[in-house]
Amino acid sequence: MRKLFAAVITAxxxxxxxxxxxxxxxxxxxxxxxxTEEGRNVGVTEFLTGExxxxxxxGLDSFLSSLPKNVADMLPDVTGDSDPAAAGEAFGAxxxxxxxxxxxxxxxxxxxxxxxVLAAMAVxxxxxxxxxxxxxxxxxxxxxxxxxxxxxxxxxxxxxxxxVASYLKTLASVANAAVPLVTASLVATGNVxxxxxxxxxxxxxSDICERIFSGAALPMIAASTALxxxxxxxxxxxxxxxxxxxxxxxxxxxxxxxxxxSFVFGVQSLLSSAADTAGLKTVKFAVGSFVPFVGSAxxxxxxxxxxxxxxxxxxxxxxxxxxxxALTLTPLVTLVAxxxxxxxxxxxxxxxxxxxxxxxxxxxxxxxxxxxxxTVSASSVFLVIxxxxxxxxxxx
Amino acid sequence: MDVLRIAGILFLSAIVALILRRxxxxxxxxxxxxxxxxxxxxxxxxxxxAVETAKMIANESGAYRFFPTVLKVAVAALVCDVAADVCSGxxxxxxxxxxxxxxxxxxxxxxxxxxxxxxxxxxxxxxxV
Numbered sequence: 186m187r188k189l190f191a192a193v194i195t196a197x198x199x200x201x202x203x204x205x206x207x208x209x210x211x212x213x214x215x216x217x218x219x220x221t222e223e224g225r226n227v228g229v230t231e232f233l234t235g236e237x238x239x240x241x242x243x244g245l246d247s248f249l250s251s252l253p254k255n256v257a258d259m260l261p262d263v264t265g266d267s268d269p270a271a272a273g274e275a276f277g278a279x280x281x282x283x284x285x286x287x288x289x290x291x292x293x294x295x296x297x298x299x300x301x302v303l304a305a306m307a308v309x310x311x312x313x314x315x316x317x318x319x320x321x322x323x324x325x326x327x328x329x330x331x332x333x334x335x336x337x338x339x340x341x342x343x344x345x346x347x348x349v350a351s352y353l354k355t356l357a358s359v360a361n362a363a364v365p366l367v368t369a370s371l372v373a374t375g376n377v378x379x380x381x382x383x384x385x386x387x388x389x390x391s392d393i394c395e396r397i398f399s400g401a402a403l404p405m406i407a408a409s410t411a412l413x414x415x416x417x418x419x420x421x422x423x424x425x426x427x428x429x430x431x432x433x434x435x436x437x438x439x440x441x442x443x444x445x446x447s448f449v450f451g452v453q454s455l456l457s458s459a460a461d462t463a464g465l466k467t468v469k470f471a472v473g474s475f476v477p478f479v480g481s482a483x484x485x486x487x488x489x490x491x492x493x494x495x496x497x498x499x500x501x502x503x504x505x506x507x508x509x510x511a512l513t514l515t516p517l518v519t520l521v522a523x524x525x526x527x528x529x530x531x532x533x534x535x536x537x538x539x540x541x542x543x544x545x546x547x548x549x550x551x552x553x554x555x556x557x558x559x560t561v562s563a564s565s566v567f568l569v570i571x572x573x574x575x576x577x578x579x580x581x
Numbered sequence: 582m583d584v585l586r587i588a589g590i591l592f593l594s595a596i597v598a599l600i601l602r603r604x605x606x607x608x609x610x611x612x613x614x615x616x617x618x619x620x621x622x623x624x625x626x627x628x629x630x631a632v633e634t635a636k637m638i639a640n641e642s643g644a645y646r647f648f649p650t651v652l653k654v655a656v657a658a659l660v661c662d663v664a665a666d667v668c669s670g671x672x673x674x675x676x677x678x679x680x681x682x683x684x685x686x687x688x689x690x691x692x693x694x695x696x697x698x699x700x701x702x703x704x705x706x707x708x709x710v
Contacts, residue, residue, distance in 0.1 A: 298643065305642030312635045313655035316628055320662025321681040322688065329654045329692040332699055333647035339702045340646065346706070404707070411703040418699065 251362040252508060253355055259284060259511040260504070276503050281510065288514050292522040299341040300526040304533055306337045311537040332418050334542050338530075339414070343523035344549060345516070346407050349556050352516045353399045353563055359512060360391035360567055363505060387570050390446050394566050397442045398559060405435035406555045413548035417541060428548060432555050439555075443562040447569045506568075513564040520560060524553035583627060587620045594619075613670035621663050628659070653691050657684060 249257065261275040310330045317326050368384045412428035531546035594616025601609035632652065639648040661684025668677035 301642045302644045305638045305644040306647075308638055309635045309644060309648060309651060312631050313651050316631055317655040317658035317662070320658065321665060322658045322661045322684040325685045325688050326654045326658035329688055329695065330651050332692060332695045333651050333654075336695060336699055336702065337644060337647055339699070407706045411706045414699065414703055418696075 248362050248365065249504070252359065255515075256355070256359075256508060256512050260507060276507050280507075284511065284514060285518075288518045289522075292518045295519070296343065296522040296526050299343055300529065303338060303341055303343075303526065303530045306334050307530060307533050307537055307539060307542065310334050310539060310542070314539075328418070331539075331541050331545075334539075335414055335418060335545065338546070338549065343526050344410060344553055344556065345519060345523070346403065346556070348516050348519060349560060350399060350403055352512070352560060353395055353403065355512060356509075356563055356567060357391045357395035359508060360387060360570065364388060390566065390570060394442055394446060394563065397438065398563055402435045402439045402442075402559055403556075405431050405438070406552055406559065409435065409555075410549065410552045413545060413552065417545040417548070420541070426548075429551070432551060436555050436558055439559050439562045443566050443569075446566045509564060509567055513560065517557065517560050520553055520557045524550055524557065527553055583623055587623050590619045590623065591616050610671040614667045617663065617667050617670060647695070650691060650695060654688050657688050657691065660684075661687070 249260075252260075261280060310333070313330055314323075314327055317323050364384050364387050409428040409432035412431060416426060416428055527546050527550040531543050531550060534540075534543035534546060594612055598609040598612040598616070601612060632655075635652070636648065639645040661680055665677045665680040665684070668674075668680055
């Protein structure tokens, strides 16, 4: 009953958010009909913007040129003219394994000195507390030493909010840049309605998700971290932790947004002629993952992605996946390394008897998990968009 | 072993102070104070070693940014606690309490820049995203 209620609420929110975009999609289709009736050959840019463009544009080259430099540097040399077999070879297992281990090496190299500083600070605070422990003043001294430890943690930079904010912004711009790419493949294969609907929905979803993730979820996680510091330095003995409440609310929003967007695209794919298992997976995702439990949400998203990945047939599709992979890998690996560090320091503090510090680092580790959930959810929304397009009948 | 020496000093001080108190001598407080100071004096080289170790860890790991503050706070707490104990030993609980209060104020004064910096960090965390 609760799941049914959740599904109804999800559907209601989804269609409230996306109904205006559906109207825009109708405009696209109408515009295309006008162009074809006039006997004009419509390019992707013209289809989307109404502006005439000289020369042929298959979408891929302009998409690649619009990528941020750090992401473009991570990709092999592929263009719109590339042979699919050669592109497949360039994006082979060797490329992905090299990318993963390169990022892991970079993240570990960056995080190890920070971990050493935090571990050293834990030992220093332990020594100093042992020296000054026992008297009436030792409580105040302990609180000040803990504050110094908190500041060391803040300067260590294991929680990189800026990098997640920057990632969300870049992901939204990449999603927008992918609109001509996926539209080109759909227009080329004659799926005009899907192209119109899809272009409008991609634009709307990336915009809505970026606004909610960057404007609500991320500031809430940052605020919960600030509250964790405040609760740790000035413990009030409250039964309910406000920081934990805010963090859980942020995760709930993150999962709800990714569920809503998945639901919308799932319904679209069910309505389209090429409805397949991917669409059914999305409905399962919408109903089963409304409860804000990130592990389940990610698991179902992965199933959905696996269902859609089989449909990738061209250079553009592979490039799109590789771009998302390269884009997500850096912040994700950094966050996971940061979380591991925070967890290890929390355990060390517990062993040294610094219970207050141990609780703080446990909270920071949870904040890191929330950031990981946010990153994974944002990338999964993008992937759902791509694979929903595949189920529309596109050959990206 | 230093710990045995310290225990011996304090045990002897306690017995002598007790005898002097029973005989009505006003010197029993002085004996207690002397015992505390002597015990801390024996401990000092060990404390210096611990501080040196912490300093070495701070320098080698790069965690030296807040080390001076932590050291100042630890020393202030130690000095104030010993002074408060001496005052208690001299049958002056009011003085002992005053020393503790002054010690707390001193420690908070040392920590003010830390709290300011922490507040700024929390503010920036909320406003940066």
